[in-house]
Amino acid sequence: MENILIIDDNKDLCDILTDKLVGVGYGVRTLQCGERVLDEVEKHTPDLILLDMQLPDTNGLTLLKQLKPHEKNFVVMILTGHGDIKTSVKAIKFGASDYLTKPFKFDELLSVIKSALRSRNLEEDKSCRNSSADNSKETGAIIGDNLKMKKIFKQVRMIAPTNMTVLIHGESGVGKELIAQMVHQESPRCNMPFIPIDCGAIPETLMEGELFGSMKGAYTGAYANKSGKFVQADKGTIFLDEIGNLSSTAQAKLLRVLEHRKIWPLGSDKGIDVDVRIVAATNINLLQKVENLNFREDLFYRLNEFSIQIPSLSERKDDISIIGTHFINIANTEFHKRVRKISDEAMELLIDYNWPGNIRELKNIIRMSVLTAETNTIIVDDLPASFLLHCNQIKQQLSPPHAGTEDCFFDNEVRKTEESIIRYALSQTGGSRIKAAEFLQINRKALYRKMKRLGIN
Numbered sequence: 001m002e003n004i005l006i007i008d009d010n011k012d013l014c015d016i017l018t019d020k021l022v023g024v025g026y027g028v029r030t031l032q033c034g035e036r037v038l039d040e041v042e043k044h045t046p047d048l049i050l051l052d053m054q055l056p057d058t059n060g061l062t063l064l065k066q067l068k069p070h071e072k073n074f075v076v077m078i079l080t081g082h083g084d085i086k087t088s089v090k091a092i093k094f095g096a097s098d099y100l101t102k103p104f105k106f107d108e109l110l111s112v113i114k115s116a117l118r119s120r121n122l123e124e125d126k127s128c129r130n131s132s133a134d135n136s137k138e139t140g141a142i143i144g145d146n147l148k149m150k151k152i153f154k155q156v157r158m159i160a161p162t163n164m165t166v167l168i169h170g171e172s173g174v175g176k177e178l179i180a181q182m183v184h185q186e187s188p189r190c191n192m193p194f195i196p197i198d199c200g201a202i203p204e205t206l207m208e209g210e211l212f213g214s215m216k217g218a219y220t221g222a223y224a225n226k227s228g229k230f231v232q233a234d235k236g237t238i239f240l241d242e243i244g245n246l247s248s249t250a251q252a253k254l255l256r257v258l259e260h261r262k263i264w265p266l267g268s269d270k271g272i273d274v275d276v277r278i279v280a281a282t283n284i285n286l287l288q289k290v291e292n293l294n295f296r297e298d299l300f301y302r303l304n305e306f307s308i309q310i311p312s313l314s315e316r317k318d319d320i321s322i323i324g325t326h327f328i329n330i331a332n333t334e335f336h337k338r339v340r341k342i343s344d345e346a347m348e349l350l351i352d353y354n355w356p357g358n359i360r361e362l363k364n365i366i367r368m369s370v371l372t373a374e375t376n377t378i379i380v381d382d383l384p385a386s387f388l389l390h391c392n393q394i395k396q397q398l399s400p401p402h403a404g405t406e407d408c409f410f411d412n413e414v415r416k417t418e419e420s421i422i423r424y425a426l427s428q429t430g431g432s433r434i435k436a437a438e439f440l441q442i443n444r445k446a447l448y449r450k451m452k453r454l455g456i457n
Contacts, residue, residue, distance in 0.1 A: 197210065
């Protein structure tokens with residue numbers, strides 16, 4: 001269901017339009033002045049706004065300027081009297097999609113509304129397709145404003161033009177392969193192959209042949225010569241994921257390749273020159289493996305010429321919103337849906353979750369939620385049942401039913417202090433929640449959630 005916000009000081013007109021628009025399947029909210037418009041669009045983002053040019057406390061042009069930062073979320077149609085047509089044309093230059101002069105017939109209004117929403121939806125589809133195409137060519141999902149991620153992007157840009165070997169550390173699901181792709185794409189090798197290989201997925205007996213190739217007759221079943229991944233990656237980049245799973249034999253062979261820039265296929269005593277950039281990754285403490293004599297020290301230091309540590313999703317929760325939106329766009333393309341956002345309540349659950357599966361887990365949850373969503377907003381009920389069950393279990397663990405009085409006292413004091421700080425920030429910023437969030441140096445949506453939880457209007 002698409003939602004319409006009517007901003008007009010004529011209450012009778014608002015009531016009539018509400019009845020008729022609801023009757024044909026739209027959701028409708030109304031305002032009689034411009035004072036609370038910004039709050040309204042932040043809480044209940046509409047798909048379309050019907051805006052009267054003359055309001056008791058402001059005018060349409062002023063409101064259009066204030067709504068400018070949000071214009072990608074909705075379209076604005078102007079409702080105007082005959083004497084204000086010149087102003088309405090000016091309003092279109094300011095971002096309005098169309099105008100309609102009063103009085104008008106409802107069928108005429110409905111036709112213009114449908115046309116405006118149809119055009120908007122076509123633009124959204126085009127944007128999603130372009131985003132999907134971009135992501136197939138580029139690293140795509142490496143996004144975020146978190147300071148740790150910005151540092152990583154800077155490291156990638158610095159190391160990519162060199163031929164140094166890179167070792168990427170990070171938990172499973174944080175996007176180590178995507179960072180490896182970024183290193184490749186930012187390098188002079190970007191037009192040559194990027195060959196990924198999961199060292200944990202290939203049996204030890206097959207690893208050497210997979211990496212370095214084999215000659216006909218090298219082993220039972222070798223009926224032809226086979227090129228290995230290093231030959232396939234020549235002049236490009238090979239990505240060795242979960243490098244800690246390599247056997248001692250494969251480690252020795254890899255070290256030899258790094259030292260001589262040659263590979264020796266199984267069954268051959270003749271080396272083949274290769275020009276390959278190596279990027280490796282691990283989700284374990286590789287240095288600890290070295291200390292336990294489970295990984296070659298000399299190989300570790302050859303791989304660790306430059307190190308990148310990717311934070312877990314629980315360390316960059318301020319990026320969950322932007323990453324979630326990215327995955328919504330991908331799922332919209334896959335499922336032919338038009339989901340646009342995540343409700344505040346659902347987002348609060350996503351932010352409070354500990355994310356053991358990191359980015360990969362978030363992608364799966366968003367994908368399932370988009371598929372089940374019945375409106376253009378993901379709500380709590382759209383989130384997977386297994387996720388909600390896990391959230392409830394965590395909540396019960398953190399808040400046991402028989403909490404002691406000392407715990408209750410502490411929680412109450414924290415609540416009072418938090419409320420006092422927020423009220424002070426609001427008093428210093430004239431009640432503006434946006435400025436209060438800046439004053440407190442916290443995310444604006446996080447402030448809204450805290451205010452809702454504390455009952456601060």
